[in-house]
Amino acid sequence: MTYANPLLEKAVLEDKICVIIPAYNVADTIAEVVKGAFRFTEMVMVADDGSGDGSGEKALSAGAKVIFINRNQGKGNALKLLFKEAAKQGFTTVISMDGDGQHNPDEIPRLIDAHRKNPDNIIVGSRMHSRENIPRARYNSMHVARFFISLAANQFIEDTQCGYRVYPLALIQRMVLTQEKYVTESEILIKAGDMGAAIEFVRIGAIYGEIRSHFRPVLDVTAITAYIISYFPLKFFTEAVVPGKPYTYTTGNLRDRIARHPLLDNLYKVITAVIGVPMTVICLVAYHGLAVLLGDNFSSIRKLGHGYYKITLAALLLPLILVIIIVEKLLGYIGIKSRFVDGFILKFYPHLWDVNPSSE
Ligand SMILES: Nc1nc2c(ncn2[C@@H]2O[C@H](COP(=O)(O)OP(=O)(O)OP(=O)(O)O)[C@@H](O)[C@H]2O)c(=O)[nH]1
Numbered sequence: 001m002t003y004a005n006p007l008l009e010k011a012v013l014e015d016k017i018c019v020i021i022p023a024y025n026v027a028d029t030i031a032e033v034v035k036g037a038f039r040f041t042e043m044v045m046v047a048d049d050g051s052g053d054g055s056g057e058k059a060l061s062a063g064a065k066v067i068f069i070n071r072n073q074g075k076g077n078a079l080k081l082l083f084k085e086a087a088k089q090g091f092t093t094v095i096s097m098d099g100d101g102q103h104n105p106d107e108i109p110r111l112i113d114a115h116r117k118n119p120d121n122i123i124v125g126s127r128m129h130s131r132e133n134i135p136r137a138r139y140n141s142m143h144v145a146r147f148f149i150s151l152a153a154n155q156f157i158e159d160t161q162c163g164y165r166v167y168p169l170a171l172i173q174r175m176v177l178t179q180e181k182y183v184t185e186s187e188i189l190i191k192a193g194d195m196g197a198a199i200e201f202v203r204i205g206a207i208y209g210e211i212r213s214h215f216r217p218v219l220d221v222t223a224i225t226a227y228i229i230s231y232f233p234l235k236f237f238t239e240a241v242v243p244g245k246p247y248t249y250t251t252g253n254l255r256d257r258i259a260r261h262p263l264l265d266n267l268y269k270v271i272t273a274v275i276g277v278p279m280t281v282i283c284l285v286a287y288h289g290l291a292v293l294l295g296d297n298f299s300s301i302r303k304l305g306h307g308y309y310k311i312t313l314a315a316l317l318l319p320l321i322l323v324i325i326i327v328e329k330l331l332g333y334i335g336i337k338s339r340f341v342d343g344f345i346l347k348f349y350p351h352l353w354d355v356n357p358s359s360e
């Protein structure tokens with residue numbers, strides 16, 4: 001095997017890093033991605049999730065170890081299987097990447113560099129600096145998601161929706177992953193950040209264009225949003241009554257226990273979405289009222305230094321955004337192009353966090 005950089009070879013072998021790729025109907029691109037990854041790692045593992053186009057076979061011929069899953073069960077399930085398999089084989093860190101050609105393997109060394117500087121951190125590729133290369137609706141949903149995920153994770157994460165990441169497996173093993181499909185990756189960031197782990201970003205290229213996506217803008221964005229909203233009540237209840245405690249996630253906490261039962265999990269998501277707006281107002285009252293008695297409650301919000309009102313506003317405006325998006329879509333059908341929502345999102349979902357200094 002040849003390595004682009006001989007020093008890297010040593011780094012990879014010492015750190016026991018492997019590349020993992022969840023794959024679903026990516027036969028056109030997977031072999032190139034696997035071969036590209038092999039330039040920097042000694043092991044590439046692919047989870048072929050019931051693809052009907054021979055993706056798994058293509059990955060096998062390119063030299064990857066392939067886990068074949070009979071029936072399609074989503075990206076989250078594939079990632080969880082890959083984490084387990086990597087740990088079983090003695091790897092301590094994994095680099096996850098997409099198999100559809102959106103992640104350039106030549107950027108692996110930059111991720112490994114960041115990992116070597118801070119081996120306990122999660123490193124996430126960020127595409128948010130290249131807004132012009134990202135479809136408008138996708139960029140808007142990424143911008144809103146990052147506001148709420150950063151809030152739950154107690155730090156700014158520039159791109160919360162990118163699957164090109166470095167995960168220390170010891171950190172992953174400290175959390176119970178309860179969500180599926182595209183929600184799992186958001187769940188990981190929220191739980192890691194809310195346990196006190198640092199999440200860094202490394203800027204990478206944003207590759208869109210002709211690439212086919214399985215991401216369903218309405219259903220998958222709704223699923224991610226529903227989980228984030230359902231994560232908040234326990235976090236902010238804890239923060240409201242326990243001063244100086246910004247990190248609230250503990251393995252198998254009440255939210256995890258609710259998620260053990262899919263029906264209960266969905267019911268809880270519906271209830272928290274419905275009571276979301278009044279809860280935000282109750283939190284506002286507790287933020288000011290209980291502070292008189294408890295001092296530094298809601299410490300994750302207090303340490304941002306912007307007060308509570310920007311967060312209240314962002315939460316309260318979420319339903320309005322949905323309405324504006326629907327109206328803009330309808331206007332589009334009769335030939336009227338409106339981009340009002342873009343400015344609205346930029347204004348009301350601001351960047352409130354200090355940036356982790358080791359990030360680019
Ligand atoms: N194993 C598995 N992998 C999946 C599944 N859905 C998507 N993937 C893989 O996850 C990666 C990202 O999937 P995409 O559907 O492109 O989602 P995305 O990149 O977040 O969305 P876009 O930005 O719209 O491309 C690709 O490598 C897919 O093959 C799935 O159901 N099972």
Ligand SMILES: [Mg+2]
Pocket residue numbers: 098100102211212213214
């Ligand atoms: Mg994609």
